[in-house]
Amino acid sequence: MKRGFLKTAKAKKTEGIALPPVVSTPGVPPKGNGSFSSQPIIMLPYGKVETARPTEGVVSKKAFCREISGDTVNYSDNTIVFTSLPPVKRGATLDDEPDNWAECVLAGHIKRRIFSTPGFPRPIKKTAGGKVNHRVRPSPVGGLGMFAMRPVHTGDLIIAERPLLISPRSFGMAVGSGMEGLTQAEIIQxxxxxxxxxxxxxxxxxxxxxxxxxxxxxxxxTQDGSGRILGIIRTNGYKVPGLYDGDEDDNAGAYTAVLNVMSRINHSCSPNTAYNFHMASLSFELRAVRDIKQGEELFTSYCDIFRTKSERAEDLATYSIICACPGCVGATKETDLFRSELAKRIEKIRADHHAWLEDHTRPNVLSASLKLIAEIEKEGLTDAPWFVFLLGMVENVYSVSGNTNSAKKYLERLNNHCMASTGRSLEAHKAAAHLNTLQCNSESSKCLARSPV
Ligand SMILES: C[S@@+](CC[C@H](N)C(=O)[O-])C[C@H]1O[C@@H](n2cnc3c(N)ncnc32)[C@H](O)[C@@H]1O
Known part of the structure; x- marks a missing residue:
């Protein structure tokens, strides 16, 4: 196995270039601390894009690779590192490393961040009883899709998998070096x-x-000028939570992962799964966000599902998807409003709940919470990062009111949903404190966006 790094050559001027918001993409060589946030962002085109003039012979930057040890971490921040993670022996096979490994294109400081994760490299998590819960087969939605091999319950692990490739979502665009006279479209090419x-x-x-x-x-x-590898990344990449250059919320500095199995999952605006990235094992984990029947197709969302149907359609056009999920087919003005105002409604109930906790003579939020839980389930939005708040409030009201049976039932639901949306049980990460720190606003849905990006 070759280990190497590729130094970014100097270009006269660089700009950030990034794909449309929900599409994964390659990345910008970071400056200094790796921040891309000050760079202007240019979206890569999609759809059928006419090539202007041939750009053969025009070279933007020179780059070189050289072999180095996979365990090496003392790169400069702005060195782009080609490495296999977790590090593997030269010539390793899947028999040697059954959990597989990811080929990575990373800024030097990102590799250091991964290496400094406590426990890295942990083995990937196994499903209950080591059972295979999924299957990849042709989908009525388009091409192949992932399906449940057996019934899975909310919070159950469906698959844990190391990516085949992790690479930056944006890349620095050189605009000098013999490119005078080229149009922006040509420079992008x-x-x-x-x-x-x-x-x-x-x-x-x-x-x-x-x-x-x-x-x-x-x-x-295939028609927008992307090469084959870039096209595959743009189609199949998942944003990697926790790996970023600069600001975490800045998509230009994000990283994207392509996976063998999980990249086969199709999109729905009412998804039945959610993913987490587990840095210590460098793996993605896919869990059910509601009970799923054997044979049901598994879906995740490629866009922000708390937007209106037309806004979602715009995002999904970058994947050439005209979404026919029940959430789009049955979309109305009311469902659009419901999705876009969900975070606010939950926030209001939370405020009322806190007021009730201070003063029990005020009305509790039980009926408002139960009503909203039913509405969320009907619209298929149980992967909303704020759903756990509602379950927690219902559990809390029952518990304080001495209704232990109902409190127990909702505690179990809360635990399962906590597992589904964070990859950990309530107890495991002292969720009471942790959950309270989650922001209940639309920004949090973006930063927790679980979709291929
Ligand atoms: C990440 S891949 C999903 C797996 C893909 N179906 C396959 O055969 O490998 C994304 C591509 O699948 C197709 N796709 C995913 N979800 C879809 C949906 N809801 N409706 C139509 N096509 C969809 C689109 O072609 C999209 O660009």
């Missing part, structure tokens, strides 16, 4: 071509098996 070559270094480092799986993934970017 030169840079996209160069980025494709760099990504090719990481893909080449994969085992034959992993490379074959990677190259077989869907590509909905």
């Amino acid at each position: 030169v840079n996209v071509k160069e980025w494709e070559e760099r990504l090719g270094v990481a893909v080449k480092r994969m085992t034959d098996e992993n490379r074959k799986a990677f190259m077989a993934l869907a590509n909905s970017h």
Whole structure:
């Protein structure tokens, strides 16, 4: 297995270039502390894009790779590192490393961050009883999809998987070096071509098996100038929570992961699963956000589902998806309003609940919470990051009122949903304190966005 790094060459000027908000993309070589936030963002095109003039022969930047040890972490922050994580022995096979490993294109400081995660590299989590809970097969929605092999309950782990590839979501765009006279579209093309070559270094480092799986993934970017690898990343990438250059909420500095199995999951605006990224094991975990029947298709959301149908449609166009999920087919003005105002409604109930906790002569929030839980379930939004608040408040009211049976039932639901949305049980991360720190506003849904990005 080759280990190497590729230094970013100097260009006269660089700008951030990033894909539309919900699409995963390659990334910008970070400056200094790796912040891209001050860089202007240019969205990569999608759909059918006419090529202007051929840009053959125009070179934006020079780059080189050299072999180094996978355990090395003393890079400068703005070195782009090509590495296998967790580190594997040269020539390792999946028999040696059954949990697999990810080929990574990372800024030096990101590799250090991963290495400094307590417990890294942990083995990936196993499903209950080691059972295989999913299957990939043709989907009525389009191409292949993931399906439940057996009934799964809220919070159950469906699959834990290491990515095939982790790479930055944006990349620095050189606008000098012989590119005078080119249009912006042409400069983007030169840079996209160069980025494709760099990504090719990481893909080449994969085992034959992993490379074959990677190259077989869907590509909905065949006509917009993306190379094949970039197209696959844009179609299948998941934003990697916790890995970012600069600000966490700044999509330009985010990283994206492509997975063998989980990248086969299709989109729904009323998803039945949620994903988490577990840094210590460098793996993604997919869990059910409601009970799922055997044979049901599994879905995640590729966009912010707390937006209106037309806003969601705009986001999904970058994947060439015209969504026909029940949430879109049955969309009305009321459901649009329900989705976009959900966070606010929960926040209001939380405020009323706190007031009740201070003064029990005030009305409690039981009926308002139960009503909203039923509405959320009907609209299929149980992966809302704020859903746990409602369950927690119902449990709390029952508990304070001495209704222990109902309190127990809601505590169990709360625990399952906590598991589903955070990957940990309530107890495991002292959730009472932790959950209270989650912001109950639409921003939190964005930063917790679980979709392929
Ligand atoms: C991450 S891949 C999902 C797996 C893909 N179906 C496959 O065959 O590998 C994303 C692509 O799947 C298709 N897709 C996913 N969800 C869809 C949906 N709800 N409706 C139509 N097409 C969808 C689109 O072509 C999209 O670009």
